[in-house]
Amino acid sequence: MSGRTDSDTGPAITEATEDREDAQDREDSQDREDSQDREDAQDREVVRGAADDGEGTEDGEEYVGDARRARWTAGGTGALLCLAGLAASLMRLTGSAPARVPAAYALGAAVCALAAVLGAKGRTRRALWLLIVGTMVMALGDQFD
Secondary structure, three states: OOOOOOOHHHHHHHHHHHHHHHHHHHHHHHHHHHHHHHHHHHHOOOHHHHHHHHHHHHHHHHHHHHHHHHHHHHHHHHHHHHHHHHHHHHHHHHHHHHOEEEHHHHHHHHHHHHHHHHHOOOHHHHHHHHHHHHHHHHHHHHHHO
């Protein structure tokens, strides 16, 4: 017998667990920073590549501006369609429509919300397709009425 009790080893185990969690948090934050650094490097490479192709740096900067505008447009459109879908869902929920109608509007709104998130992160093509799918789900739900 070693003479140890559970209370003797408990704090050591807890500290070790906390140390592992702290290390994992540091690794996660480092991964996020590395990801951001890669995105920044890609943006700089696009600008540099545009300048190397005989185009001026203004065109490269314009490309980065277009990408930023696309992210804002996808995020804003997704948020707008999400709010419209939720409003329609609430309006149909209070009426005499079948339960599938407000559910379809709510599902379409959720898809549009996902599209807004993806669009804000720069995944504008996927966001566009999700906006189309979300709108189609809402339109299909309207046909159930």
